[in-house]
Amino acid sequence: xxxxxxxxxxxxxxxxxxxxxxxxxxxxxxxxxxxxxxxxxxxxxxxxxxxxxxxxxxxxxxxxxxxxxxxxxxxxxxxxxxxxxxxxxxxxxxxxxxxxxxxxxxxxxxxxxxxxxxxxxxxxxxxxxxxxxxxxxxxxxxxxxxxxxxxxxxxxxxxxxxxxxxxxxxxxxxxxxxxxxxxxxxxxxxxxxxxxxxxxxxxxxxxxxxxxxxxxxxxxxxxxxxxxxxxxxxxxxxxxxxxxxxxxxxxxxxxxxxxxxxxxxxxxxxxxxxxxxxxxxxxx
Ligand code: SF4
Numbered sequence: 001x002x003x004x005x006x007x008x009x010x011x012x013x014x015x016x017x018x019x020x021x022x023x024x025x026x027x028x029x030x031x032x033x034x035x036x037x038x039x040x041x042x043x044x045x046x047x048x049x050x051x052x053x054x055x056x057x058x059x060x061x062x063x064x065x066x067x068x069x070x071x072x073x074x075x076x077x078x079x080x081x082x083x084x085x086x087x088x089x090x091x092x093x094x095x096x097x098x099x100x101x102x103x104x105x106x107x108x109x110x111x112x113x114x115x116x117x118x119x120x121x122x123x124x125x126x127x128x129x130x131x132x133x134x135x136x137x138x139x140x141x142x143x144x145x146x147x148x149x150x151x152x153x154x155x156x157x158x159x160x161x162x163x164x165x166x167x168x169x170x171x172x173x174x175x176x177x178x179x180x181x182x183x184x185x186x187x188x189x190x191x192x193x194x195x196x197x198x199x200x201x202x203x204x205x206x207x208x209x210x211x212x213x214x215x216x217x218x219x220x221x222x223x224x225x226x227x228x229x230x231x232x233x234x235x236x237x238x239x240x241x242x243x244x245x246x247x248x249x250x251x252x253x254x255x256x257x258x259x260x261x262x263x264x265x266x267x268x269x270x271x272x273x274x275x276x277x278x279x280x281x282x283x284x
Contacts, residue, residue, distance in 0.1 A: 001029050003038075005055040016167035016193030016204075017047050017114050023170055024083060024112065025054060027177035033081055041070040043086030043095060046121045047114035047193070050085050064095030067102045067111065074109050077265040078253060081181055082109040088129040088190075089119045092148055096128075103157040103186055107252040110180040110187045114167075116195035117147070117202050124198030134201060151232050151243055154188050155225060160246040161187035162228070164239060166207050167194065172215075172240060179242065185251040192240075214241030223247075 003025035011017050028038055039057035042048040043066035051058035057080070061069045070084035091099050091113050102111065117129040118136065125138035129150070133142040154162045161183045165173040173191060180187030192207050212235055214220050221227055228244040253259055260267065271279075 001032075001034055003028050003035060003055045005053065007053050009049065009053050011046060011049070012197045014194075014196040015046065015120075016116065016191070016195070017050065019167035019170050019173065020047070020085075020112065020114050020191055020193055021050055021053050023167075023173040023177055024050075024085075026170075026174045027181060028054075028056070028081070030174065031178050031181050033181075037079070038081045038083065039070075039073050040083045040085060041066050041073060042084070043090035044121070045087035045090045045119070046195075047085060047087040047116075048090065048121075050114075064090055064093070064098065066090065067095065067098040070109050070111075071102060071105070071107050074107055075253075075264070077263045078108070079263055083112060083181075084109055085112045085114065087120070087127075088113055088115040088117065088150075089127040092128045092150055099188075100153075100157050103154055103159045103188065105252045106158070106160055106185040106249060108183075108185055110177065110183075110189065112177065112180075112189045112191060113150075114193040115150075115190050116193050116199055118195050118199045120195045120198055124195075131201075136198070149232070149237055150190055151237050152229060155229050155232075155244060159188055159244065160185040160249045161242075162244045163187070163189045163242050164191070164237075165189065166192045166211055166240055168204055168207070169240065172213075176242060179245075183245065184247075184254075185249060210238050212239050214239050214243065 035056045040051045040054050041059045042051040044063035051060045066084045066086045070082050074082045119125040124136050126136045126143045128148040130143050131147050135142050163176045222242045222245050
């Protein structure tokens with residue numbers, strides 16, 4: 001299936017987000033989805049444009065609010081594969097409250113964060129993922145705040161699928177998105193996606209020198225939460241691959257008693273006058 005459309009992305013040449021788009025398109029095709037069987041919901045930021053660049057249902061939401069919309073889409077129509085996406089500023093600053101609660105809720109969607117450690121769309125300010133000492137227009141003397149450890153945070157919040165990748169590694173990224181889509185619950189995939197225009201520190205070369213692949217760590221077991229946490233701490237979170245997966249935890253939908261077999265979008269919601277009058281009477 002072809003998940004490409006004829007909209008030309010207006011990201012800067014070399015932006016890491018191109019690969020994330022390609023990986024989502026490939027993963028969707030590889031797991032056998034149909035374009036009409038998927039929805040991509042995004043927030044605001046350069047990466048937020050992604051929902052318009054994939055041939056499927058798309059919703060370009062508001063800043064930090066991709067997850068509430070994506071969860072609503074999934075609850076209304078569980079037949080759709082729902083992908084939420086956005087940047088680190090979108091998901092880990094203004095949207096952090098939603099991120100934490102979507103994680104602990106374990107609703108069956110995949111959240112892909114394009115983490116470039118800066119605000120790109122607003123022309124380069126420090127984000128929650130910027131390291132101490134990072135100089136931008138908003139921190140000319142260098143940031144004094146430590147970067148948020150999002151993978152550790154996700155493990156602590158009870159995430160059932162935590163992965164990290166690098167936009168230069170299209171093969172690994174595609175595979176992780178496939179696994180995230182197949183996971184029965186909330187999957188968080190953080191992708192190091194360099195901003196070539198405003199972040200001159202965390203470049204492609206910097207990541208190539210500093211990232212470690214978990215597939216090359218002897219004895220690494222992604223079902224072991226303690227080992228996952230310890231490995232992240234020991235490596236300053238600079239690892240890629242499947243960090244943790246819990247296949248036993250039921251998803252939100254599986255735990256809801258009386259959750260209809262029929263998706264809400266297919267339910268017969270016709271209301272006759274007496275039902276309407278009864279409903280209105282409750283508000284009088
Ligand atoms: Fe990508 Fe940065 Fe350009 Fe935005 S400003 S499109 S994040 S390279």
